[in-house]
Amino acid sequence: ETGVTQTPRHLVMGMTNKKSLKCEQHLGHNAMYWYKQSAKKPLELMFVYNFKEQTENNSVPSRFSPECPNSSHLFLHLHTLQPEDSALYLCASSQGEYAFFGQGTRLTVV
Amino acid sequence: SQQGEEDPQALSIQEGENATMNCSYKTSINNLQWYRQNSGRGLVHLILIRSNEREKHSGRLRVTLDTSKKSSSLLITASRAADTASYFCATGKTGANNLFFGTGTRLTVIP
Numbered sequence: 001e002t003g004v005t006q007t008p009r010h011l012v013m014g015m016t017n018k019k020s021l022k023c024e025q026h027l028g029h030n031a032m033y034w035y036k037q038s039a040k041k042p043l044e045l046m047f048v049y050n051f052k053e054q055t056e057n058n059s060v061p062s063r064f065s066p067e068c069p070n071s072s073h074l075f076l077h078l079h080t081l082q083p084e085d086s087a088l089y090l091c092a093s094s095q096g097e098y099a100f101f102g103q104g105t106r107l108t109v110v
Numbered sequence: 111s112q113q114g115e116e117d118p119q120a121l122s123i124q125e126g127e128n129a130t131m132n133c134s135y136k137t138s139i140n141n142l143q144w145y146r147q148n149s150g151r152g153l154v155h156l157i158l159i160r161s162n163e164r165e166k167h168s169g170r171l172r173v174t175l176d177t178s179k180k181s182s183s184l185l186i187t188a189s190r191a192a193d194t195a196s197y198f199c200a201t202g203k204t205g206a207n208n209l210f211f212g213t214g215t216r217l218t219v220i221p
Contacts, residue, residue, distance in 0.1 A: 097143075101153040101154070
């Protein structure tokens with residue numbers, strides 16, 4: 001248990017659906033991140049939030065919309081996804097030089 | 111690219127043997143980190159080595175860093191079946207905000 005909790009653990013959604021991924025950290029960290037992990041590809045950093053403010057958006061398509069209402073919670077809103085968006089989505093938090101990861105949400109877009 | 115690249119992509123060894131994984135990177139760094147990921151789960155931080163350090167130990171883990179060659183190695187001694195996982199290196203410049211990961215080395219330890 002890393003102190004970073006992601007829900008749901010698994011999600012299957014159609015291309016016209018709207019869903020949200022949730023991440024919660026109980027570590028008092030000020031920074032939170034979304035990563036995408038696809039098979040045989042490097043882990044991709046999607047979004048970075050510092051003190052609830054988005055500080056990085058690595059050219060992520062607008063069908064992914066992050067939300068950080070406070071330093072403990074991070075959401076990733078999904079709409080009109082494509083099959084190639086199927087992946088493991090990992091949330092992480094940090095207060096210093098290294099990151100604490102959640103268990104991930106396995107997303108399948110059908 | 112800024113990300114680390116691990117080598118080999120996959121490694122299979124017998125329990126009790128040592129496992130060595132390598133990481134190469136291309137840009138200047140403040141630190142290099144190694145993470146472990148069990149299948150389909152989140153990553154867990156193992157060890158961090160700073161750019162002014164050459165070697166670091168933590169339990170059965172030994173990490174080396176050669177900044178002149180832009181490379182690092184992770185040695186796991188006396189491997190166990192429970193060490194079976196994917197291992198990633200990540201290069202860092204400013205805190206954890208800019209961690210760049212590779213594709214990982216898949217380690218299988220055969221009992």
